[in-house]
Amino acid sequence: MSATAAILCVTAFAAGVTGAWSPCGFSVVETIGSRRAHLGARAIAASCATFALGALLGGAATFGGLASLGALAVGGSGAGALVAVVAILALTALGELLGVRVFPQVRRQVPEPWRRTLPLPLATGLYGVLLGFGFTTYVLTLAVWALAAIALASGSPATGLLIGLGFGAGRALPVALMAPRYATLGRRLEQKMAEQPSLLRRLRLVDGALLVAVAVAFLAGGSASAASRPQLVATNGTDPSRAGSLLAYERVDRSAAVLVDGDAIAQRPADDVAIGGRYVATRIGATLTVQDRTSGETVAQLDAPGATQFAVSDRWLVWRADRPGGGDRLLALPLPVAQAVPAAGIARVVAGASRREAIDRPALSGDHLAYAAATRGVSAIVIANLKTQHRRRVLATRGGQLSQPALDGGRLLYVRSSYCSQQLRAVSTGRLGSSRRLLRIGSNARRDEGHDPGYTTQGSEPSRCPRGTPGRTSTVLWSTALAGRVAYVTLLRPGAGAAAPSARIVRVRF
Amino acid sequence: MPDRGRRSSRLSDALAGGTSRRGFLARTSGWLLATATGAAALQAGTDDAEAYHFCGHTYTTASCPHPTGIPRVDLHGYPLRHRDGKPVDDLGRPIDRHGHPLDEHGRRLTDPDGRPLPRAPRTRICQDGIPDRYGFATQVDGSWYRCCGGTVRRLMDCCGYRQTRINGDTALTGYCYGGRRVFCVMYFQTKVPC
Numbered sequence: 001m002s003a004t005a006a007i008l009c010v011t012a013f014a015a016g017v018t019g020a021w022s023p024c025g026f027s028v029v030e031t032i033g034s035r036r037a038h039l040g041a042r043a044i045a046a047s048c049a050t051f052a053l054g055a056l057l058g059g060a061a062t063f064g065g066l067a068s069l070g071a072l073a074v075g076g077s078g079a080g081a082l083v084a085v086v087a088i089l090a091l092t093a094l095g096e097l098l099g100v101r102v103f104p105q106v107r108r109q110v111p112e113p114w115r116r117t118l119p120l121p122l123a124t125g126l127y128g129v130l131l132g133f134g135f136t137t138y139v140l141t142l143a144v145w146a147l148a149a150i151a152l153a154s155g156s157p158a159t160g161l162l163i164g165l166g167f168g169a170g171r172a173l174p175v176a177l178m179a180p181r182y183a184t185l186g187r188r189l190e191q192k193m194a195e196q197p198s199l200l201r202r203l204r205l206v207d208g209a210l211l212v213a214v215a216v217a218f219l220a221g222g223s224a225s226a227a228s229r230p231q232l233v234a235t236n237g238t239d240p241s242r243a244g245s246l247l248a249y250e251r252v253d254r255s256a257a258v259l260v261d262g263d264a265i266a267q268r269p270a271d272d273v274a275i276g277g278r279y280v281a282t283r284i285g286a287t288l289t290v291q292d293r294t295s296g297e298t299v300a301q302l303d304a305p306g307a308t309q310f311a312v313s314d315r316w317l318v319w320r321a322d323r324p325g326g327g328d329r330l331l332a333l334p335l336p337v338a339q340a341v342p343a344a345g346i347a348r349v350v351a352g353a354s355r356r357e358a359i360d361r362p363a364l365s366g367d368h369l370a371y372a373a374a375t376r377g378v379s380a381i382v383i384a385n386l387k388t389q390h391r392r393r394v395l396a397t398r399g400g401q402l403s404q405p406a407l408d409g410g411r412l413l414y415v416r417s418s419y420c421s422q423q424l425r426a427v428s429t430g431r432l433g434s435s436r437r438l439l440r441i442g443s444n445a446r447r448d449e450g451h452d453p454g455y456t457t458q459g460s461e462p463s464r465c466p467r468g469t470p471g472r473t474s475t476v477l478w479s480t481a482l483a484g485r486v487a488y489v490t491l492l493r494p495g496a497g498a499a500a501p502s503a504r505i506v507r508v509r510f
Numbered sequence: 511m512p513d514r515g516r517r518s519s520r521l522s523d524a525l526a527g528g529t530s531r532r533g534f535l536a537r538t539s540g541w542l543l544a545t546a547t548g549a550a551a552l553q554a555g556t557d558d559a560e561a562y563h564f565c566g567h568t569y570t571t572a573s574c575p576h577p578t579g580i581p582r583v584d585l586h587g588y589p590l591r592h593r594d595g596k597p598v599d600d601l602g603r604p605i606d607r608h609g610h611p612l613d614e615h616g617r618r619l620t621d622p623d624g625r626p627l628p629r630a631p632r633t634r635i636c637q638d639g640i641p642d643r644y645g646f647a648t649q650v651d652g653s654w655y656r657c658c659g660g661t662v663r664r665l666m667d668c669c670g671y672r673q674t675r676i677n678g679d680t681a682l683t684g685y686c687y688g689g690r691r692v693f694c695v696m697y698f699q700t701k702v703p704c
Contacts, residue, residue, distance in 0.1 A: 053694050238622045272623075283615045306621040328692045358609075358628040376609065377638065379631050398642045399600050401630040416632070419577040419602035445602025446614070448579035450593050451563035459563035459572040462676050462694060476619075476627065494619035494627055496612075 016170020033182020058132020067160025
């Protein structure tokens with residue numbers, strides 16, 4: 001979780017706790033707590049649990065929904081959204097610090113008959129949902145309105161859920177704390193809350209301070225969202241790979257390979273470089289060399305004509321080469337190689353053997369190889385276990401392109417391109433249905449209006465890109481690397497004719 | 511499909527309704543009506559067309575989703591750029607005959623190794639794209655030719671067994687056969703002068 005996300009979550013939690021001073025907050029504590037003698041401790045615990053669950057669901061629904069709405073309406077956070085949100089945060093923070101009356105106020109209470117007509121756990125569950133919604137009953141802090149604005153402007157359902165769950169937890173905590181011990185602790189706290197306005201005042205000061213912190217975090221990050229912004233790692237760099245704390249990439253002009261470990265930067269002559277596990281692999285001309293990173297011992301060296309992109313792990317070296325008859329293929333070599341054996345002789349083809357496919361840069365994590373392969377009709381990402389030779393097509397699309405995978409343990413990073421946008425996405429290989437967008441830029445396509453000049457726009461809708469889609473760019477999301485929750489991607493401006501390509505590497509934390 | 515042609519089609523459907531050889535009679539009455547109203551249709555065509563979203567298309571069925579916008583395709587249904595008829599891939603990038611993407615000047619785009627950028631898929635708009643996106647089979651049944659920009663243009667209906675069209679409302683019979691209806695429309699630009 002990023003620092004911004006943590007501050008946002010704490011702010012939402014504090015706003016939820018402040019809600020305990022509302023008529024509904026008091027009522028729920030009393031409703032559950034006063035029934036202990038009749039229903040017993042187990043029923044009280046169940047009621048507290050259903051209330052907490054309802055509050056979490058309600059919070060997630062409201063703020064997650066607002067964020068989803070924001071994604072549809074504004075397509076995510078931009079500079080305009082940042083300015084608007086920071087302005088709202090400043091105003092609401094000032095209001096909280098000065099202790100102004102909450103406006104606009106929602107003068108509604110939860111339905112009282114429910115606690116008489118429904119089983120208590122059910123009634124409290126429903127009360128929880130209503131209180132979790134945030135705007136169906138009294139609002140005790142301006143922070144709730146500010147959080148709603150943030151969720152809407154972020155356009156990020158993850159940010160909305162974070163706020164909603166924080167808010168729901170904040171609403172649930174006072175009830176869970178006071179209701180089971182209502183006869184003792186509960187009543188004492190209730191009395192203090194009811195008779196000492198300074199407690200609420202202090203809590204609102206905390207809310208105000210947290211809102212200021214959120215605004216500062218947004219301004220520092222340059223976005224009204226908890227999602228991390230890309231940070232420049234290297235100019236004139238491409239094809240990143242990462243192992244431990246070491247990052248390797250090569251200069252776009254092939255003048256050197258660069259190895260970065262914290263503040264230490266080393267360069268070595270090489271056309272291409274890749275690191276993985278304890279090895280570093282380099283290519284000079286047609287010769288691939290694999291060395292131990294710490295001892296410098298050469299563990300494999302071979303001639304690999306046409307090899308331009310490769311990956312290395314503790315157990316394998318995999319490289320891409322042209323396939324006879326067209327297309328690409330991947331060859332794999334187990335590591336280390338006994339010095340007496342010619343390395344090229346024991347390499348085997350692991351992809352592109354039987355049909356013509358466009359295969360881009362391979363990625364390795366232990367025995368697992370990930371690669372993207374495109375035919376005329378379909379683009380797919382395949383993960384193969386080089387040890388068992390079992391392979392699985394994990395993602396596939398028609399009408400778009402999947403490319404540039406990177407693999408780290410159970411996480412897969414890849415680029416998804418369509419005629420509307422290019423996206424850097426991450427997904428757990430165990431839950432492929434829920435990928436996460438880390439970065440989005442416009443597509444490379446130059447699109448027309450969808451209708452002839454002078455003709456009506458009616459009928460051109462199906463080919464239009466969604467609102468908020470970034471504008472066209474000549475930049476291509478290119479090679480990637482993944483280390484835990486840090487993703488690297490090359491932003492490539494392709495060469496054309498005499499124009500040389502240029503590239504830079506950025507990092508996105510998620 | 512031209513507006514007048516569609517009206518004729520609906521009228522012929524009505525004339526043939528209730529018969530056991532409905533399809534044959536519908537087509538026959540359609541041809542007769544089209545012949546009878548042909549001259550008027552040709553005269554009215556150009557002005558009517560400007561009310562719709564691209565030249566030659568004269569009804570409200572929307573375009574098939576296309577990588578660059580206006581749904582221009584080649585004779586096989588693969589996407590072409592409306593502006594200049596250049597082939598494009600599914601990402602909307604102009605491509606060479608091997609499928610490698612090109613820049614606006616027709617030069618191959620290259621990666622830092624000097625290799626061409628990888629090919630992306632290129633799928634047929636109606637036969638592949640619609641089934642993938644909407645989950646049902648479609649095909650091109652019939653079409654209609656009109657003069658657009660000095661050359662003959664073939665307006666093609668993408669047809670499927672669906673009661674609703676891509677717009678979300680009721681689909682029309684158009685030039686679809688065998689119980690299929692028009693889901694979306696596209697066109698092929700011939701080189702025949704007119």
